[in-house]
Amino acid sequence: MKATQTKPFSPKCFIATLFLSIPFLFFLSQQSFTTTTTTTSNATPGLKIRPGYTSYDTYIKKQLNKTLNPKLRELWKTRDWDRKINVFTSFYNDLKSEKLLKNESKALSIGARMGQEVEALKRVGVSDSIGIDLVPSPPLVMKGDFHHQPFDDETFDFEFSNVFDHALYPDKFVGEIERTLKVGGICVLHVAISRRSDKYSANDLYSIEPLKKLFKRSEFVRVRKVDGFGLDTEVVFRKKR
Numbered sequence: 001m002k003a004t005q006t007k008p009f010s011p012k013c014f015i016a017t018l019f020l021s022i023p024f025l026f027f028l029s030q031q032s033f034t035t036t037t038t039t040t041s042n043a044t045p046g047l048k049i050r051p052g053y054t055s056y057d058t059y060i061k062k063q064l065n066k067t068l069n070p071k072l073r074e075l076w077k078t079r080d081w082d083r084k085i086n087v088f089t090s091f092y093n094d095l096k097s098e099k100l101l102k103n104e105s106k107a108l109s110i111g112a113r114m115g116q117e118v119e120a121l122k123r124v125g126v127s128d129s130i131g132i133d134l135v136p137s138p139p140l141v142m143k144g145d146f147h148h149q150p151f152d153d154e155t156f157d158f159e160f161s162n163v164f165d166h167a168l169y170p171d172k173f174v175g176e177i178e179r180t181l182k183v184g185g186i187c188v189l190h191v192a193i194s195r196r197s198d199k200y201s202a203n204d205l206y207s208i209e210p211l212k213k214l215f216k217r218s219e220f221v222r223v224r225k226v227d228g229f230g231l232d233t234e235v236v237f238r239k240k241r
């Protein structure tokens, strides 16, 4: 068999090929543009995942860096301790007067740091309460990642969190709450809508609409403005029957 004959280089032919390939190159560039935009906007308007987390491991390391910061831990234990407990006690008393939280409720605080929120729950009479955080703080807070809660399905009557902005996977964060809440159970979130949260945040929320979408197995109960340590909005959901 005869090998294909190589033609001598022709400038005309080269230019023609170039022109012919332009539509194809344009098509290719559009394709990759479309793919990039759909993956980065992660399909939930009003909720943006911050870039820069190359893996779950990097994310956990950064979160641990805040949780383990000795200066912050000292502040949480001292200056912040009573102040936070007082504020949370008043939030939980409001929820009790609305019958969203009861003394008999089995309650979970997600991202509980050193346990101020759990202590406040106990002080308002919710004795069966526990917290989870990446770093345990016994006896109030056990070790647990909110993307994979260390509890069985339908364990709690009430779950509270003010660390939604730390969730790298908001759908998992909410999915785990809905999994571990009993039917009829209440979830209360404190989030930042009008201001940007801290540098450890993994997402930014621009309205409560994305939350309503994420809570697939729950009904929206109510929303109100609060003044909660940089977080300005309290949203309540109830797991559907």
Ligand SMILES: *[C@@H]1O[C@H](CO)[C@@H](O)[C@H](O)[C@H]1NC(C)=O
Residues within 6 Å of the ligand: 061, 062, 065, 069
């Ligand atoms: C963790 O925080 C310390 C300061 O507390 C900083 O020096 C260090 O670089 C941080 N490490 C990572 C992995 O971010």
Ligand SMILES: *[C@@H]1O[C@H](CO)[C@@H](O)[C@H](O)[C@H]1NC(C)=O
Residues within 6 Å of the ligand: 103, 123, 124, 125, 126
């Ligand atoms: C709930 O607990 C608080 C604090 O221990 C107590 O003052 C209150 O009477 C209890 N409420 C009910 C309805 O038992």
